[in-house]
Amino acid sequence: MVKKIDKDDLIDDLRRVYQKLDSPPSESQYNEHGQYSASVVRNRFGKFTEGRAAAEIPNPDMRGGNNRIPREDLLDELQRLGEELGKTPTRKEMEEAGAYAENPYRREFGSWSEALLAAGYTYDELNRPGTHVAKRVTVECTVCGDTDQRLQSDIAGKQNTFCSQECLHTWRSQEFTGDAHPLTERIEVKCEWCGNSMQRIPAVAESRTYHFCNYDCMGEWRSEYRAGEDAPAWEGGVGLYRGPNWLTQRKRAVERDGRQCQRCGCTEAEHFDEYGRELSVHHLTPVREFYRKADDEEPNFSEVNTLDNLITLCIECHRRIEKLPVVPQFDSS
Known part of the structure; x- marks a missing residue:
């Protein structure tokens, strides 16, 4: 009677093949590299995948993931095998006498030749018929x-090469400073206020x-030249006048909203750098609606400019919202 192969022996062999291939073995791979056969594993565990699971081998991962053999271990094995053979090892010799197969080296280094170079072998040692090695130069x-x-x-x-990021940064700090820096060029302008x-x-x-040298100058200029009928949003005469409390309420809305756009988060400083102007304050219910309800008479500006009807936006978000057919909802938290 043929002796039944012990499960522990099968598990140990599955793990050995798994380590050699650096990936969960398929049935055909186990038939090639295993001491037993895939059918023996199936007979003992019901399914080949169950045998793999019993050996605590993860499901196949084509990306390598955490199953990848460390680079240092691959290089150490190449050097060990070369010393044992007394020459540069070939792929076949690694398959037959090494701890791993060719695939882990190809995956880590791109090719067998590149792996040999990384392990310290020279070009002359790799210069064999049929061997392709990408041309390298000394820099x-x-x-x-x-x-x-x-x-x-x-x-x-x-024109320049660097051995490390530190050397690259050192070179940039020396070459791209002062007038040589690509962002050094400046144009002189005058504050409008x-x-x-x-x-x-x-x-x-x-x-x-x-152009303005600071927010105070811009605010003073806007109060002088962008209020009432001089405001860019003025359409149809007095129809869009926002009332005597508008500037005060506008300032309160910006302060309440933390001086940033409530849609995209653009800060007041970022907005000034990008657009050269303050953040916008938008009426959720348009001013024209209040005039319409008041039959074109002067509306109640306390209602027009109540903080509940105002929200701070950047210029881009303000433009987008003005085009929407319905009033958007904002998170009040």
């Missing part, structure tokens, strides 16, 4: 002078009609 770090081997395709067209001169980057200076 010198622009900052510290250390040399390194780089793929020729990676440095094509580059007080007349003080300021320096602005060209993109900002050219995109804005009015």
Whole structure:
């Protein structure tokens, strides 16, 4: 009578193959690399997958995930096998005598040749018929002078190379400072209210009609030139006048909303840098509706500008909301 193979022996063998392949073995892979066969596993556990589960082998993960063999272990095994053989190991020799298969090396290094190079083998040792190795050249770090081997395709067209991020940052801090920095160019503009001169980057200076040195100057200018009939939103004469309490209520609404857009979160400082103007304050129920209800007479401005009817928005969100056919709902929390 044939002796029944012990489950523990099958589990140990499944784990050995799993470690060798660096991935959960399929039935065909176990037939190739295992001491037993997939049918033996099925007979003992009911299903091959049940045998795999008993060996605590996770489900196949094509991405590698946490099952990936550490890079250091792969390199150590390449060096160990090379010392044992007395020469540069081949893929076949790794399959037959090594702890792993070729796939873990290909997945980690891109190719078998690149893995050998990472393990310390030289180009001459890899220069065998039929072996393709990407061409590398010796480069010198622009900052510290250390040399390194780089793929020729990676440095094509580059005037400077660096051995580390630290050297790259050092070079940038030396080369891109003062007048050499790409954002150094400035255009002189004058504050629309007080007349003080300021320096602005060209993109900002050219995109804005009015410039202000601070919020106080902008607020004073707007109070003088953008109130009542002079306001840009004035349409149809007195029909859209917001009342004598508008500026006070507007300021209160901005303070209540934490000086930021209640739709996208843009802060007052960010808005001023981007658009050169204050945040907008929007009437949830339009001013024209109050005039309509009052039969074109002067409405109750306490109702028009009540804080419950005001919300702070950036210019972009304000434009979008003005186009909506219904009044949007905002989270009051």
